[in-house]
Amino acid sequence: MKNPVTTASGTFGFGPEYAPYVDLNRLGAIVVKGTTLKPRAGNPPPRIVETPAGILNAIGLQNPGVEHFIAEALPYLRQFDLPVIVNIAGDTEDDYARLAARLERAPGVAGLEVNISCPNVHKGGLQFGVDPEAAAGVVRAVKAVTTRPVIVKLSPNVTSIVEIAEAAAAAGADALSMINTLLGMAIDIKHRRPFLANVTGGLSGPAVRPVAVRAVWQVYRAVKLPIIGMGGVVTAADALELIMAGATAVAVGTASFVNPRAAMDVIDGLEKFMTDNGVRDINELVGAAHGKDGK
Amino acid sequence: MKNPVTTASGTFGFGPEYAPYVDLNRLGAIVVKGTTLKPRAGNPPPRIVETPAGILNAIGLQNPGVEHFIAEALPYLRQFDLPVIVNIAGDTEDDYARLAARLERAPGVAGLEVNISCPNVHKGGLQFGVDPEAAAGVVRAVKAVTTRPVIVKLSPNVTSIVEIAEAAAAAGADALSMINTLLGMAIDIKHRRPFLANVTGGLSGPAVRPVAVRAVWQVYRAVKLPIIGMGGVVTAADALELIMAGATAVAVGTASFVNPRAAMDVIDGLEKFMTDNGVRDINELVGAAHGKDGK
Amino acid sequence: MVSLKSAVLAEVLENREVAAGIRLLWLDAPAVCRAAAPGQFVHVRCAENLDPLLRRPLSIHAVERGKGRMALLYQVAGRGTALLAARRPGDRLDVLGPLGHGFTIPAPGRRMALVGGGIGAAPLFFLCQELAERDVSGYILAGARSREQLIVPSLPAAGPPDEWLAPGRFVRRAATDDGSAGHHGPVTDLLAPLLAGREVDAVYACGPRGMLQAVCALLKRYRVPGQVSLEERMGCGVGACLACACRTAGEDGRPSGYQRVCVEGPVFAADAVLWEDRI
Amino acid sequence: MVSLKSAVLAEVLENREVAAGIRLLWLDAPAVCRAAAPGQFVHVRCAENLDPLLRRPLSIHAVERGKGRMALLYQVAGRGTALLAARRPGDRLDVLGPLGHGFTIPAPGRRMALVGGGIGAAPLFFLCQELAERDVSGYILAGARSREQLIVPSLPAAGPPDEWLAPGRFVRRAATDDGSAGHHGPVTDLLAPLLAGREVDAVYACGPRGMLQAVCALLKRYRVPGQVSLEERMGCGVGACLACACRTAGEDGRPSGYQRVCVEGPVFAADAVLWEDRI
Ligand SMILES: Cc1cc2nc3c(=O)[nH]c(=O)nc-3n(C[C@H](O)[C@H](O)[C@H](O)COP(=O)(O)OP(=O)(O)OC[C@H]3O[C@@H](n4cnc5c(N)ncnc54)[C@H](O)[C@@H]3O)c2cc1C
Ligand SMILES: Cc1cc2nc3c(=O)[nH]c(=O)nc-3n(C[C@H](O)[C@H](O)[C@H](O)COP(=O)(O)OP(=O)(O)OC[C@H]3O[C@@H](n4cnc5c(N)ncnc54)[C@H](O)[C@@H]3O)c2cc1C
Ligand SMILES: Cc1cc2nc3c(=O)[nH]c(=O)nc-3n(C[C@H](O)[C@H](O)[C@H](O)COP(=O)(O)O)c2cc1C
Ligand SMILES: Cc1cc2nc3c(=O)[nH]c(=O)nc-3n(C[C@H](O)[C@H](O)[C@H](O)COP(=O)(O)O)c2cc1C
Ligand code: FES
């Protein structure tokens, strides 16, 4: 990776949507929208509602399916000098394995991000993300059929994220990413009903950053795997919080909706911070807030 | 209760702090700062840090102990026409039982709020709040020695808040309150260390409201106990979200720091909403967002 | 090195109330003006901080390409638009756009009905501007709750160009729910006889969901083609988040999945939209 | 019915830069003025929305009771104070206070040293105002990084009242870290000889933590009483949240627990503060 900044799955489409605003060649990597075996229609609208310093979304994993991804989205992305990480989601262990196997045969896939934590599909993975056994099962199934690096995306909606992280690590994960959205909800008080058609949604944006920093901090101390940190990164300072908490890379998500160039601004801001503070290698900052009692 | 609005424990002191700004007689009830058997010094500063639409706090249950509470704070509060709910916290089941027993002999205690969910003390209860067995144990121990209504305060830092709620209900809780703070953290990037002396803290304020609404919604569907909803209530509209999700009463917390009259403004706003919408009894609105498939 | 688009910081030139709760905002935004087509929208950042967080979609109401000026016509509906209302001339506004897929410009000789309901009529003014030089004629039908909310009659307030409305070629008619101006009843009451009498070749409509649905039902009944501009809650505005879903039908009339209001829309063929009940 | 206090919406009268990055804000706030005592602070809501969420504590810098005007002297340090800097005359600012426990007004005849470091010197001006009519004399010692940041010499810029500083009774001395004004070195270099020479009966100090700690060490060494004004991160500002903890000692010098900077402070007896290392 040219730099430690990537895009959070589901917030940056498949690349072309933000290409008019962002030089994709400058991104450290792109993580594309969650992909499933079959095309998925997603949830009925409304799918989004604004909350204080955040949003709730319930897209429901709308996506054109892995075949379409390989036929259409991947060739587009391969024009760029840009590692492509494919976020995969399924209803069963076997779904994940089949997705990984199919993508193994697709040229230009730099890694897989295994989404075991989407709160917006009823069978779509959340059960895996909250149960260490189930999480490990998915990871093993994917690892068995792929040679690509496997990043496991963790849910914050658990009593102990460390427990799930450890299970994923033991099952062979190459890296961890966190956090997916917090399970939340908003009520339309005028109509006295849930705001989202899906009832609950996933909370993201600046509001959740403290939870993301804590998750990265805890997992960094417990598990020796690289972490991709995400959750509420808007500026380079936010990214630095996650990096100093232990993230090797960061993803920009909701912030892109507010500022299409957010990922670029984070890249530029990190460079400036490094220059201003005489930091040669960003890795000097990874986990820096743990001091000597870190790992 | 004159109205469904109370104060969230730890955000309104023991009453006198806000008495210059708020007519305490107008509150539905007051929930005082978490009280322990022995005085507790709390955590070293810094104890607070601002986050997007929220704050992280790590007070560490600083309080003068139950004897001082009974001798000093309670007589002050008894001057008012105001139900006093005492928030209690301990390190062991026995601590909770002794606190409840001691308060049983104190006149003017309208109820106990059992805090099994404070994230800021190392032994102070969090283990109870995340484990259904332990939660039930505390509730049974308290119920055995008190005739006062027992409200159990739940943590959102769990995989299933419903599971804990059900355990508390089965153990005899009279009501549930939720949510306590979300476990979070902030990094001071200038000094490359955690911002709070306690490292992690509890996230509260508007940022967490979607999580609170979701928790109330889920528990309302599963458990037939009154719910006191809290988390990010700033306005009457926010309170109505919690009420329509299933809360019988709401507590105003962090908002008081921003606007000392926040609880009054919520009371006035609820009255206005009821008048404008021809609602005679606030209970008509409790759980209204569940529609016919609610309970 | 590719040349990248970006949001612009447009200077506020004017921002005043033109009808009850409705304001007209002129911006200095030459790049947006150059690229804009009728029916497109801009995604506006209303706060300078994170509260409120998301941008707000607003249709392009008028464009003066020569001067590089464009106007938005907006209703103060909530927190974002209230912040917009507080912007003074000289302030800078973060504007992303033009975005989305607008109205098809009708072929010369066409007879059109342009139907606007409430603030939904905002984009019709820009459309009229573009049609002014073309040989297109027909009707502008404006509906509103009452006289105060009627938008089309207030269009000239947007600037000098009464002639932009090309009244010679477009007949204006109004309908209000309370009868305080024009026809007493829904605006579709004005449309139905035009369709029945085959007086128009196509209908373009924007406004509240209920009105659009009624328009589409009439179009289906009289087999007249049309286009409607939809609203949906948005995240990104550029097609990346899939928040702004609208269920559409394929050629065969069967559901073909969700389209994005911000990219495939906001203007859709009237017969493509499936009016599923919103929960 | 009790009469309740509340935050006031104070009109901004003036808001201008008076030193590098330091601004003076005059507010119309008669009720606050009436109740204010030197060393107290107000808790200011910098945004009208939720970002940033918390109020900001700022010392009361000057009070003109007759006119009902008060001034804050603030350094643009972060987002809240940057928003303050953008307020224009005529805007209204949500101000809660006066809050906290200020300086004890010295008895007549006392000889004082008032020590201010950087922006910490803000409350000393109000203190000087209150002492102007009293028979109190001594020294004002102002420290700063360099000439541009020196606060006390810029005090007259706060209005006409050079005489408020009662230079006849107070001798002013400055110290800068870079020697660009006054003594080249820390402001405690100016204090030490005064203490050694028994030239003052008491010392009041406010400024950065390190400076206050050094002042307290000198006071202990020379057994001179004093008071220091502390800063700590605040939530409520009224004593309810226990966020603003400061470790103090009892009469016996042993730790007596945490006090609240917003209620028991911000001004504490110099010998009560335990200077525990902040992590
Ligand atoms: C393509 C498009 C074009 C539009 N053009 C105009 C126009 O020209 N003039 C005009 O006055 N209004 C227009 N609207 C509606 C306008 O976007 C909303 O009124 C505005 O976003 C309300 O923001 P608020 O903060 O004031 O209200 P709030 O209710 O506080 O907004 C809360 C959230 O809901 C969203 N929202 C609220 N109402 C709508 C709505 N009707 N459609 C989509 N999202 C909504 C907001 O964007 C925001 O995310 C358009 C909407 C769309 C989708
Ligand atoms: C009793 C008291 C009196 C003060 N008087 C003055 C004064 O007269 N003039 C002046 O310029 N400054 C004064 N300060 C410091 C002032 O409160 C901070 O500079 C200010 O809060 C910074 O806010 P910000 O949003 O600009 O900075 P940010 O760094 O963005 O603030 C983030 C958070 O940290 C808090 N914070 C930041 N710095 C401090 C600090 N030094 N002390 C306490 N909290 C802090 C803020 O209140 C806020 O909650 C005083 C502080 C206290 C406690
Ligand atoms: C609209 C939207 C869609 C998302 N879709 C996915 C997805 O398909 N797969 C996934 O793993 N995460 C998805 N996420 C979660 C984000 O990748 C990210 O983990 C989360 O939003 C936190 O980061 P942020 O606060 O920067 O947005 C989605 C988030 C949003 C807001
Ligand atoms: C400074 C502070 C102190 C708190 N102390 C306690 C406490 O002692 N006991 C408790 O049960 N909850 C405590 N809480 C949690 C609140 O009661 C409440 O559950 C939480 O803040 C969410 O509500 P809010 O978002 O309205 O603040 C505290 C919260 C804050 C901000
Ligand atoms: S708003 Fe994001 S896809 Fe339309």
Ligand code: FES
């Ligand atoms: S700031 Fe809340 S007690 Fe001091």
